[in-house]
Amino acid sequence: MPGIGGIEACRHIKQPHPGIPVLILTSHSHKSLIERLISAGAQGYCLKGIAAETLVLAIRSVAAGASWWDQAATAEIRAVFANPEPVKIGSKSEVLENPLTKREQEILALVAGGKSNQEIAQILYIAPGTVRVHVHAILQKLEVRDRTQAAVLAIQKGLVAEELLAIEP
Numbered sequence: 001m002p003g004i005g006g007i008e009a010c011r012h013i014k015q016p017h018p019g020i021p022v023l024i025l026t027s028h029s030h031k032s033l034i035e036r037l038i039s040a041g042a043q044g045y046c047l048k049g050i051a052a053e054t055l056v057l058a059i060r061s062v063a064a065g066a067s068w069w070d071q072a073a074t075a076e077i078r079a080v081f082a083n084p085e086p087v088k089i090g091s092k093s094e095v096l097e098n099p100l101t102k103r104e105q106e107i108l109a110l111v112a113g114g115k116s117n118q119e120i121a122q123i124l125y126i127a128p129g130t131v132r133v134h135v136h137a138i139l140q141k142l143e144v145r146d147r148t149q150a151a152v153l154a155i156q157k158g159l160v161a162e163e164l165l166a167i168e169p
Helices: 006-014 031-040 052-063 071-082 102-112 117-124 128-142 147-157 162-166
Strands: 023-026 044-047
Touching (some): 006 031, 023 052, 031 147, 102 117, 102 147
Parallel strands (some): 023 044
């Protein structure tokens, strides 16, 4: 894009309108790019050359509130889940206690898996409104702006038990 990059464009969109979902189409898939996209508030990204049907599915998924990450990013996220780092407080070696309830951890695992509130409600047999309340509580407890940041923090800090990641409909 002339004059402005995708990350900066995402920040410009998200700053006045944080609820607008952003899907990035890029030719790069470096780990640092993925981290910066998540930090900027993007709900996902696709690599250029993606099949048209898959791109349409990605757009619809992000518009519905889910995340969309290409295979390389998904593999990276799964690798982080497989080897989570304990949360350290300052220079101390204490491990920070997980502030999330078991139900919030279940919901966060599904959010990290790209599930929408409606899908989470169906999987857990609860109302979509209940899912929204839990997601709001998760965002508040983790002090993040959106569900994408919550999912990344959960992955980075090991806030979701590995057995919860296997929840499927």
